[in-house]
Amino acid sequence: MTGGRLAAWLAVPMRWYLGVLFIDACLHKIAHPGSFALDIATYDILPLVLVNIAAITMPWAEVAAGGLLLAGHRTRAAGWMIAGMMVVFLAALSIALARGMDMSCGCFASQGAVDEDPISRLTVVRDLVWLGLALFVVAFDRGLLGVDGWLRRRSV
């Protein structure tokens, strides 16, 4: 098995992992957009006029990217979306940590769960790992065990 082929196969579980992760992350946000808006406002980065719009739309970008990664369709584009979101989350986290804020990440639950999911340097490391996984998928995924691969085989 060549290096590229091995990387393509390695990208499959990473893709599934990121897919499940982002769908899991967006469920709470879609069900409770008001709580997610409060999470965004707590970071105190976006102006008030953009807080609700971000809370309404961001979870749907997460579900789209997560769903596409799970299905193995347009995986590079989905990987870019995840990577873009991770960069945004990392910037927000870094600013909050630099300000010394003691708050919940808001990644999987609301501010009420501050004791379960507090932001820390570990959160930044975790997000960096996820960013790395997303970029790996962008670089090496070939649609194996996914819709893209199936479509390619069908066209051949």
Added chain:
Amino acid sequence: MRPSAVVESRQPGAVSGWRRSLVEAVVLTIFSVVVGLAINAARPHGLPLIASTPYEILVPCPEPGGPVERVTADDPGLFSPRTFLVDARGPADFAAGHLPGAVNLCYDWLDPVPEADLLALASEIAASGATRVVVYGDGGRPDSGEHLGREISGRGIKNVSFLEGGAPAVAEEIAP
């Protein structure tokens, strides 16, 4: 020659593939935004696009200063010559009576203690040769002595304590 020719012929395609996936990502993101806005509009209790009032953000402020320990009035080391006493009450209360040898630095709940005063006190403590600092306030809740102790501790002074109950707990020892 042939492998390099293959690589050269692949590069433009690879670049266009990256570009295409980026464009797809942008299109998908825009599509997701539109879907999110549409579903929110259709929801019975959808979120207003723009919040009318600021969100009440409940984030605990970072705890200022450093660690302090609690001591009681019957602590045997309270009046030791190696203990530096700090009175956190106002100047009038201090003038009316204080523990022997205590230095006054008022902790005002409304105005932060001036940094210069804190650093001057920290220097005075460091120069005194004391091995322990005990701060006492009015004994209220919250206790001004505890808060001033944290401020002092945060300026690099170790072994800082506050007197539980403040000045009323040692009333018989207080002298003008």
